[in-house]
Amino acid sequence: MFFAVAMAACVAALLAAEYRASRAGVWLAKPAAATCFVAAALAWGALDSEYGSIVLAGLVLSLCGDVLLIPHERARVFQAGVAAFGLGHVAYLAAFALRFESFPRAALAAVIATLVLARVLPWLRPHLPAEMNALVRAYMVVISAMLVFAAGASPSDPRIFVGAALFYASDLAVARDRFVAPGFANRAWGLPLYFAAQLVIASTVRSLQQ
Numbered sequence: 001m002f003f004a005v006a007m008a009a010c011v012a013a014l015l016a017a018e019y020r021a022s023r024a025g026v027w028l029a030k031p032a033a034a035t036c037f038v039a040a041a042l043a044w045g046a047l048d049s050e051y052g053s054i055v056l057a058g059l060v061l062s063l064c065g066d067v068l069l070i071p072h073e074r075a076r077v078f079q080a081g082v083a084a085f086g087l088g089h090v091a092y093l094a095a096f097a098l099r100f101e102s103f104p105r106a107a108l109a110a111v112i113a114t115l116v117l118a119r120v121l122p123w124l125r126p127h128l129p130a131e132m133n134a135l136v137r138a139y140m141v142v143i144s145a146m147l148v149f150a151a152g153a154s155p156s157d158p159r160i161f162v163g164a165a166l167f168y169a170s171d172l173a174v175a176r177d178r179f180v181a182p183g184f185a186n187r188a189w190g191l192p193l194y195f196a197a198q199l200v201i202a203s204t205v206r207s208l209q210q
Contacts, residue, residue, distance in 0.1 A: 003040035004199060007033055011195050018187045026070055033195050034063040041202035051098050052205035058091030059202060072178070079135060086139045089146040092164070092201065096149040099156040106152030109161075113144040120172070127179040136175070143168055159204050166197035 010033035017025025038059050046052035046059075061084050068081030100106070117140060128136055150164030173190025177183065 003036050007036035007195055019184055030066050034066045037198040037202045038063055041205055044206045046205045051095050054091050054095035055205055058088040061088035082135055082139055086142050089142045093146045093149045096153040099153040101155040102152050106148050109148045109151030113147055157204050159200050163197045163200035166193050170194035
């Protein structure tokens with residue numbers, strides 16, 4: 001409960017900073033919010049299991065991605081941030097693979113993810129800078145694969161798929177904000193979804209301690 005409240009306060013401060021276009025506020029609030037989900041995972045025993053350790057790696061990579069995405073006007077730094085998030089999703093995929101139980105659920109998620117990709121990639125394509133095209137495509141494939149493995153692992157803990165799905169949805173807000181129609185409205189719903197997703201994923205390490 002403590003971490004949820006602390007993160008909610010940080011996210012509220014982040015949204016206020018984004019609304020006011022306060023870069024200093026964003027630099028303070030965003031890393032603080034990300035630190036909450038890393039600290040939560042540690043407090044909940046992430047280092048006590050292989051699954052938890054890999055999830056923790058994904059959370060730390062996400063924190064790095066959060067920081068790298070702050071100076072959004074610097075293309076190289078933004079690309080590094082996308083790459084950090086991509087590696088974070090690879091870590092989540094590897095963790096979820098350890099708890100994989102249901103091929104039918106994974107197959108259904110694969111069908112849905114493929115259909116979503118078939119809509120999202122044409123939507124983004126006209127807006128992507130040439131240097132971002134391959135990176136964004138690779139990222140979409142990785143996050144879709146992460147969602148599929150989350151579905152396969154969901155019988156062991158439904159929170160795994162809930163967290164992965166929230167993360168997937170929040171990435172659509174990031175894509176729209178960065179490439180299609182920039183604006184606070186994207187961040188107003190995307191940021192709360194993203195941080196909630198990370199805290200839910202972090203909470204899955206607790207199920208191994210119970």
